[in-house]
Amino acid sequence: MEKKDKTIVCKDCGEEFVFTVGEQEFYEEKGFENEPTRCKECRDKRKSERNSRRPFNREDR
Ligand SMILES: [Zn+2]
Secondary structure (H helix, E strand, O other): OOOOOOOEEOOOOEEEEEOOOHHHHHHHHOOOOOOOOOOHHHHHHHHHHHHHOOOOOOOOO
């Protein structure tokens, strides 16, 4: 099946972002079954927020 770029609406900011073929292949390669629900900006934001949190290092499971 031929892959195509996909437009997804970000859960966080409501903006549309493109889930490119390259990214889809990357996800497939990694075995991720879920498509991203957030745009790259929001993902980066969340990541840096997590990293900038106090050094408590307690992850919810
Ligand atoms: Zn977003």
